[in-house]
Amino acid sequence: MTSRKDFYLVRADMLTEAMEKTLQAKELLHSGKVTKINEAVHKVGMSRSAFYKYKDGIFPFHTMVREKIVTLSIILVDRSGSLSQLLGKVAETGANVLTINQTIPLQGRAQMTITIDTAPMQLELGDLIDWIEQLEAVEKIELVGTGS
Structure with a gap:
């Protein structure tokens, strides 16, 4: 049995604060402005546990667009x-x-x-x-x- 994951496109103003901060922390890490998750979550003001809860489930739209x-x-x-x-x-x-x-x-x-x-x-x-x-x-x- 395979696990099916549903995906949704959601406007940014509908995201929870934790989701927004997760995206901010991921961007800090991706840009190289910080190198450790601890630094990123501290900089955006969120807990590590909240970051880990959302990090694999929320992505900026432009990173998901694969169409040409x-x-x-x-x-x-x-x-x-x-x-x-x-x-x-x-x-x-x-x-x-x-x-x-x-x-x-x-x-x-x-x-x-x-x-x-x-x-x-x-x-x-x-x-x-x-x-x-x-x-x-x-x-x-x-x-x-x-x-x-």
Whole structure:
């Protein structure tokens, strides 16, 4: 008999404090800012037992995404060069743009979806999203789908 594990995607604001602190401690360890679990749990203010309870069961979304194709929904300010700047950022990562769909700009903003092959990327998906979000012309970005 095999043991089946169910998985759920949960918004960050729905996590318990212990779960959030576990993620923070894991990030400290992963980044090398601390080298021992004792240091990490002390730094984030949680007990070792709580850390061990959650450490193997909670992961940042970007570390679980194994799919190579992602679709992003973006609200882009309508100004000359905005789309070019966005596509330039995507190209810098090594990702390949597969499709672009954009509405006619209304009230100075355009809704667009962009589908990207992330296989050749040199960074994590979460980093790509953060990078795009920092562009002045991008008002909002959301991951809306993944596939292989």
